[in-house]
Amino acid sequence: MSIFKISVAAALSVATVSTPVLAQSAAPLSLAGSVERVGASMSGAGNLDFEDQAVLGLGLLAIMTAIIVLSSGGGDNDFANSP
Secondary structure, three states, X not given: OOHHHHHXXXXXXXXXXXXXXXXXXXXXXXXXXXXXXXXXXXXXXOOOOHHHHHHHHHHHHHHHHHHHHHHOOOOOOOOOOOO
């Protein structure tokens, strides 16, 4: 290996190791502690309408059709003929 490749590998390894350490030390300087977390409204989140069910069903049907079409080949080339 050339000295250039070794120095690039060393620089990348130092950068990879030091990134979490530098991010952890900068945490008290950020504004993350003063921001209050607010959750989104979850009313009606688990209900599927008819349109949602139809799209889901058509998507599954399309996936199954694609699998069947792609897996069913000509059938003639499944086994090799030996001379």
